[in-house]
Amino acid sequence: MHRDMRENGSKLQSLHLLCGIILLHLRSCLGKAxxxxxxxxxxxxxxxQGRDDGVSFSELPGFTRSTYERDHALITPESRVWAGQPGWKSALTAHVISPTAATGANFVMLLAKLDNGGSAGQPPxxxxxFxxxxxxxxxxxxxxAKADKVLHADDYAxxxxxxxxxxxxxxxxxxxxxxxxxxxSGGMPKFQSGSVADKPILPVEGEVFLLRKLLPQTVDYDFNIHVMDFQPGQYLNVKEVHYNQHGLLLVQGQGIYRLADRWYPVQSGDAIWMAPYVLQWYGALGNTPSRYVLFKDxxxxxxLY
Structure with missing residues (x-):
């Protein structure tokens, strides 16, 4: 009986997933986004604060969408651990990706909240x-760099x-x-700053999302930050498998992210780590456009990795 229930549950989950993919296909837009x-x-x-509460399941203590796998991780807001860090003043940080994990990430990704008069410490x-x-x-x-900048939302350095x-x-x-x-592998990189809106939209053959790259595409920089925008119903055409690592923060919208053979419902505030060669794909759902900020080495x- 339990086996039948598990099989029926698996079939129902697969049916829901198939319906979602069909919906994405029907609503996808051809050409430019x-x-x-x-x-x-x-x-x-x-x-x-609402995101920190996650999905409300008062009858299911311990429920979370967060997961940690060999080749990927999903860290949802209710799983963040906020703490002070040496050198930081009037600030809290939540590290979501770091090389200390058994996954072998080659970068650190963190969120930070600075209070009035707060400041960040120096990196090692x-x-x-970035x-x-x-x-x-x-x-x-x-x-x-003789730089003295004031940055607002959507600005970077x-x-x-x-x-x-x-x-x-x-x-x-x-x-x-x-x-x-x-x-x-080239010369030394230089200080950079700017705003997402000021970066050009780059052509991506076969895709409909909008892509911006925030750093110069030269050997002086060993990583770049991509900003990718999707209308509801749009999705990645390529099912990516490559040697690069990713760290991703969904800053607006919701959808389905495929990582290896897992399909995750995701929403703004979710962070994702992707190892080299893990299968990855995203489809945007809901009523608002999706945007995510993506680290790529x-x-x-x-x-040489």
Missing amino acids: DGLEGISWDYAAVLS KGVER VFVLDGTLNVTVPS FIPADSQHVLSSDNGAGLLLFERKCVV TTLDPG
């Missing part, structure tokens, strides 16, 4: 840093390894950060 340009993106849900020696502002205002000072700098906020800020030990010889 019309209507995504000029959207006012809202990342409020990423760090909201030899580590480069910061993306989710909300609030961030002051960025890098004396070696890249700080080369061993560059003394100050990240602070007068009135509070929510941040997404990526850190990685610099292993560039690039320009490195695959044989």
